[in-house]
Amino acid sequence: MSKADSLKTYRAKRDFSKTTEPRGENQGGSRRAQERVFVIQKHWATRLHYDFRLELEGAMKSWAVPKGPSFDPNDKRMAVHVEDHPISYNRFEGQIPAGQYGAGKVIIWDKGYWIPLEDPRKGYRDGKLKFELHGLKLKGNWALVRMKNREGEKQEPWLLIKEKDEYVRPAAEFSVVDEMPDSVANLPQEQVESSGRKKKDSSSRQA
């Protein structure tokens, strides 16, 4: 699928004269291939969910995660695969007007960069992505795994799973969505990068 085609569904759902969300034009080009960003947007739509987005192939591959992520590997979180969003959507925070697609408040809940641990294009196609997250809240190794569609299901169900590493925290002791509910939009990207580099330092878990 070309970059232009990949955003067709995203654009078709929106009236850009009414919402301040970006159309997503003129991207790609100058970006370095190694820089892959991720964002998680907390979205109070009809139901609260967390939009988990990974940059791949010139767009943000996207999953809607109703319960949000968990640092407990036993919490396999449902992640419904949804349409690609433009990379410029990563900076969007605000109110989608009533009557528009996805009406409700959106905040940037986490942001940073991600590192695929296996070929990400193949992983995305085959339904098994393994990667490291270097965000302000989410760190360490994670996986997105596609499940079999049940009959009549239009959107692919995937699972977002924390993989075992030094960042694992049991659900009984820590819930990242409850304890870190707020926007990180105004926190600088440098902070994300330095917290990523200090991976082995346990103090960076407080970020």
Ligand code: MN
């Ligand atoms: Mn959403």
